[in-house]
Amino acid sequence: MDSTSLEPSLYTVKAVFILDNDGNRLLSKYYDPELYPSMKEQKNFERNVFNKTHKADNEIAFLEGMTIVYKSSIDLFFYVVGSAQENELMLMSVLNCMFESLTHILRKNVERRCLLDNMEGVFLVVDEIIDGGVILESDPLQVLQKVNYRLMSEPAYGFVLLDYITGNLEAQTDRSQLL
Amino acid sequence: MIKKFDKKDEESGSGSNPFQHLEKSAVLQEARIFNETPINPRRCLHILTKIIYLLNQGEHFGTTEATEAFFAMTRLFQSNDQTLRRMCYLTIKEMANISEDVIIVTSSLTKDMTGKEDVYRGPAIRALCRITDTTMLQAIERYMKQAIVDKVPSVSSSALVSSLHMVKMSYDVVKRWVNEAQEAASSDNIMVQYHALGLLYHLRKNDRLAVTKMLNKFTKSGLKSPFAYCMLIRIASKLLDETEGGHDSPLFDFIESCLRNKNEMVVYEAASAIVHMPNCTARELAPAVSVLQLFCSSPKAALRYAAVRTLNKVAMKHPSAVTACNLDLENLITDSNRSIATLAITTLLKTGSESSVDRLMKQISSFVSEISDEFKVVVVQAISALCQKYPRKHSVMMNFLSNMLRDDGGFEYKRAIVDCIISIIEENPESKETGLAHLCEFIEDCEHTVLATKILHLLGKEGPRTPQPSKYIRFIFNRVVLESEAVRAAAVSALAKFGAQNDDLLPSVLVLMQRCMMDSDDEVRDRATFYMNVLQQKQKALNAAYIFNGLSVSIPGLEKSLHQYTLEPSEKPFDMKSVPLATTPITEPKTEIAPVATSKLPEKLARSRQDIYQEQLAAIPEFQSLGPLFKSSEPVQLTEAETEYVVRCVKHTFARHMVFQFDCTNTLNDQLLQKVVVQMEPSEAYEVIHYIPAPSLPYSQPGSCYSLVRLPDDDPTAVSCTFSCTMKYLVRDCDPNTGEPDDDGYDDEYVLEDLEVTVADHIQKILKPNFGAAWDEVGDEFEKEETFALASVRTLDEAVGNIISFLGMQPCERSDKVPENKNSHVLFLAGVFRGGHDVLVRARLALADGVTMQVTVRSSEETVVDVILASVG
Secondary structure, eight states: OOOSOOOOOSBOOOEEEEEETTOOEEEEEEOOTTSSOSHHHHHHHHHHHHHHHSSSOOSEEEETTEEEEEEEETTEEEEEEEETTSOHHHHHHHHHHHHHHHHHHTTTOOSHHHHHHTHHHHHHHHHHHEETTEEOOOOHHHHHHHHOOOOOOOOOGGGHHHHHHHHHHHHHHHHHHHO | OHHHHHHHHHHHOTTOOTTTTOOHHHHHHHGGGGGSSSOOHHHHHHHHHHHHHHHHTTOOOOHHHHHHHHHHHHGGGGOOOHHHHHHHHHHHHHHTTTSSOGGGGHHHHHHHHHSSOHHHHHHHHHHHHHHOOHHHHHHHHHHHHHHHTOSSHHHHHHHHHHHHHHHTTOHHHHHTTHHHHHHHHTOSSHHHHHHHHHHHHHHHTTOHHHHHHHHHHHHHHOOSOHHHHHHHHHHHHHHHHHHOSOSOSHHHHHHHHGGGOSSHHHHHHHHHHHHHSTTOOHHHHHHHHHHHHHHTTOSOHHHHHHHHHHHHHHHHHOHHHHGGGHHHHHHHTTOSSHHHHHHHHHHHHHHSOGGGHHHHHHHHHHHGGGSOHHHHHHHHHHHHHHHHHOGGGHHHHHHHHHHHHHSOOOHHHHHHHHHHHHHHHHHOGGGHHHHHHHHHHHHHTOOOHHHHHHHHHHHHHHGGGSSOTHHHHHHHHHHHHHSOHHHHHHHHHHHHHHHHHOTTTHHHHHHHHHHHTTOSSHHHHHHHHHHHHHHHHTOHHHHIIIIISOOOBOHHHHHHHHHHHHHSOOSSOOOGGGSOBOOOOOOOOOOOOSOOOOOOSOOOOOOOHHHHHHHHHHTSGGGGGGOSOOEEOOOEEOSOTTSSEEEEEEEEEOSSEEEEEEEEEEOOTTEEEEEEEEEEEESSSOEEEEEEOEEEEOBTOOEEEEEEEEOOSSOTTOOOEEEEEEEEEEEEEBOTTTOOBOSOOEEEEEEOOOEEEOGGGGEEEOOOSSHHHHHHHHOSTTOEEEEEEETTOOSHHHHHHHHHHHHTOEEOTTTTSOOTTOSEEEEEEEEEETTTEEEEEEEEEEESSSEEEEEEEEESSHHHHHHHHHHHO
8 A cells, every 4th residue: 555645636436336145246337447347357356245244243444455435234235345445434425425315215114125116226326426436426415316216025026006095295305304 | 115125025035136047148138128118217226226237246258249339228318217327437437448339339438428417517517538549539519618617516526537637648638627627626515626636737747846835825814624634744745755845845844734724634744744754753653643643543544554554664663753652552552453453452562561562462463364465574574674773682583483474374475574684583593493383394295486595595595504503404304305397406405505505414414415316307417516526525615605695797798698699609718707796685674664565476586687787788889899797886976966957976997998978857848958968187007988868858867978088007096086077068948837848049057066986886895695705715815914003993883884985895794783892893894896706804993982993804815815905095
């Protein structure tokens, strides 16, 4: 590690990923093309990180020369990765924003099944928080407003209309609570 | 709604994954419904999600199928479903690299980015910029400029961040948006502020003045965004770092003022910036350390980690500054986050007193098996530092290290331990035997070839000189029986050293050697045969030359010379003296105790600085006839640091010539220098025979010019000379912005500082692992001795340092370290004089009212002895 201060840059986040309680990837984004360019290296890294972190909820770890902040909820693990010199609190603010936004979107039901049922919402939330490694937004309320996402369940076709109506109503109440 | 989920879980079994058995082909098949009218947003959305999920899992999409799906997706722009549209943007971004002709969505995206729906505008900009290339960028430039200054924060942020991504690709276009970015920087929205600042810095970072101005403006106006503050702190500390001046500038005051910011993120960034500044005084550090101390008791693990990690950094250079935090650190050593506990303990080991060492070591050994390898390395490095500080504690440490050595661990970790043990052995002679015993035990079951060979080499070097050399033979010979080829070969070499040093062991070593001659591997057999024959001669000189002190040439240099030799067949035998000598690697003091980033690339065979110079010089036709490069000096500064032109000189010594390489940098952005030469006026019989100018020297691009000097043949004792140097050149004024020079220029010159050539430039350092053997090998044929009084020197340490730097020779047998509280010391130096003559110097020093020095010089050539003695006197 070079001890000199790091080059001033907006590129703060190296990677973000969400794993389930077996360490399987549910979502992952790598923003630095030089860091683990191949899928195999990425999955290796995720496996290594998972093995070192899933037993104790310690919030922060240092592995393979990366600072990793993480959080778990029921059967999900959320990770944000930055360089060794990165400000740990910046990474934390990204992790917290992601977690709180998802908590809202999933109605506090932050577990694997619900997450997978609303995968599109998860993709959109991550996209609004980080763009190509730059922190785009760190305030969960702003993120929710931008994503403007309605909770969705599996499309059992008979319920689509009902869902649409209730979902819409709920989304509206949800927004009024938020604002 | 939650209830419904539960019911479903019961039906399909909890933990089922709706995406688990996705087939790419089936999903692509489903994607056909994109073409149905009317569009079913719900189903299409689900299919897009599946596609993105598959891409995320690493599924490979062929170009054709990706393009097909992409084109089908473009139809979905007809739907007005918000989430569906947003997923279309995501799909565009994900597929930008794998599908062809993604630019067909440009017009749809441009429409969305300028449309009325604010929810679409930001994401549309980001998607659009992802698929845009330099040529297309011109077409959307107008929209981008508008978007950057848009009132809606998400639009402005998206435009700024996308511009930043595009700087790499089309710097010139994005540069034109600097005014808009400037306007955005004064936005009320904190993220817009941050993104605008980031873009502005990126566009201006090569222009120091502009960065300074920008920094002044923003530090005064005061920003609201904590992220922007962190960015400003980083820019300020980078500027400070480059100025190399003191810290009493407004920049430092700004960083210090951030320690009182109300946001923890900013406070930490400022503290970390101060801690990382080179040459910070204790007074400057104090406020930073005290905020870090507060963070140590934070309930947030990340903050505690950040604080203790930074304190650990401080403790490396200024242990006393951290002592105030000892109490807080003590509370962290039982932290449930083992990373924090480890860092706290290693910090305490650096700052605490000798008495606390035992207790801390006990604490750390209770959980050492739980922490990751990265942190185990940190622990080992802390121990290594500790052993230097408290040599008396080495037995505790040694025990601890040997326990660690027995545990499981990766290569980096084991290597750190082995290195640490070796350094303890070198520092404390009394720990040698226990250390060697631990290492012997380790190689009995060591899977790392590199470590095994390293240890065998050490055993060969140190073992024969211990009181009981015979006990190591068993360990070494076991390797010959059990290990891979590389280890067996190393073991054979180690055995030979025992045989050469200890006469009473020689018969048994010869018997063992005989067995090794039956080995299945060529290298092992060759080594055994070679050593067998050398040992049977029973001649000290042979032993010294071929067993104790091996090859001293540079390996890449030898390879090149041999290759050259085979290309040009000749009658003459190959001459070892024509090969450039290996430069002894300068072991840098270990400053990094913090977790080391493990390198992912396999280490390349590092080429020494000299090999690189050799290649550069050989490329210049005038220097091809000079023979091999003998020595290159460290660069010498010939100007002050902050002048118009910065010149430094590297002296290259050849058998009969010297080449002076002047590395010049032009720091004036309104000048272009051409035909740059450095004219040299020698004080002695040295003769400048050739100048090679640097053709052109644009602003801030270093260039080199050379001077070739012939050394006086008739007087070999003339080793020192002073040159007065003047840089001469043609100046062409140029436009600072474009770098376009005027048509005509004028001649000018610039006086540089004098350049000295000393005796050290004629001697190459060379390490003789066994000085005594080398001393006997050279013999006393040309031995001379003289006694000097060094009146101005007060301590033995100082005298040793002076002699080494003056003669430029390699201290052997660690004789450069003077034991404490001694009044006399013997320094052994080895080197090779220009022309390939070995030189050995033994200096006996005695301390009493100044230092008295008796110098004995041996060499294979008489003049060399005279030269050295003459120059010392």
